[in-house]
Amino acid sequence: MKLIFLGPPGAGKGTLAAKAVDILNLPHISTGAIFRSAMAAATPLGLKVKAIVESGKLVDDATTIELVKERLAQDDTKKGYILDGFPRTIPQAQALAKFSSVDKVVNFELPDSAVLERLGGRRVCRKCGHNFHMIFDKPKKENVCDHCGGEVYTRDDDRPEAIEKRLEVYRAQTAPLIEFYRGKGLLVDVDARPAVDKVVENFKRSLGM
Ligand code: AMP
Numbered sequence: 001m002k003l004i005f006l007g008p009p010g011a012g013k014g015t016l017a018a019k020a021v022d023i024l025n026l027p028h029i030s031t032g033a034i035f036r037s038a039m040a041a042a043t044p045l046g047l048k049v050k051a052i053v054e055s056g057k058l059v060d061d062a063t064t065i066e067l068v069k070e071r072l073a074q075d076d077t078k079k080g081y082i083l084d085g086f087p088r089t090i091p092q093a094q095a096l097a098k099f100s101s102v103d104k105v106v107n108f109e110l111p112d113s114a115v116l117e118r119l120g121g122r123r124v125c126r127k128c129g130h131n132f133h134m135i136f137d138k139p140k141k142e143n144v145c146d147h148c149g150g151e152v153y154t155r156d157d158d159r160p161e162a163i164e165k166r167l168e169v170y171r172a173q174t175a176p177l178i179e180f181y182r183g184k185g186l187l188v189d190v191d192a193r194p195a196v197d198k199v200v201e202n203f204k205r206s207l208g209m
Pocket of ligand 1: 009032033060
């Protein structure tokens with residue numbers, strides 16, 4: 001099954017994708033995670049995108065499309081994949097349609113007030129990428145990942161100025177994808193407001209599982 005996860009920043013796409021990977025046994029491809037690990041390793045790609053990603057703006061379409069095209073050419077994606085954070089613009093969606101077919105687009109819906117609350121408290125493990133939240137899901141030991149012992153930090157793009165920018169970018173460039181995919185009959189809406197387990201249930205139901 002080839003799935004796209006759509007939704008505003010903070011809707012929980014990364015967390016839900018991690019759960020969906022276990023349920024569906026598919027590779028999870030997060031363009032944001034690929035950019036962050038390239039930045040941490042200071043590769044040419046990482047150096048190129050660092051300032052853009054940290055500001056909350058989008059990396060250019062050509063760079064992002066090429067990255068996903070190469071990733072989807074790898075063998076592990078033959079049985080399907082979960083694309084999280086791509087496409088984020090109409091040109092990216094049009095490019096994707098040329099090199100891969102998609103079965104369903106899952107649109108995780110979350111109002112702006114909840115986006116701000118969630119992103120403001122989000123913390124991420126630098127090593128394994130696990131997401132924590134300072135109100136809803138704190139690490140047991142301050143700044144230490146429960147799962148791998150890595151350092152838990154605030155993403156630069158989760159700082160208040162960048163959060164506003166990301167929401168603005170989402171509304172202008174990514175939200176139009178909802179109607180784009182609805183028009184193709186591929187969209188399913190999932191309410192992302194409840195706790196994770198409930199959202200997972202809603203997600204499974206949306207796929208008829
Ligand atoms: P995410 O982890 O999905 O929130 O992505 C973090 C950041 O990576 C975004 O704010 C963008 O700067 C960049 N990024 C991720 N995916 C894309 C994409 N499909 N197109 C452009 N930029 C992206």
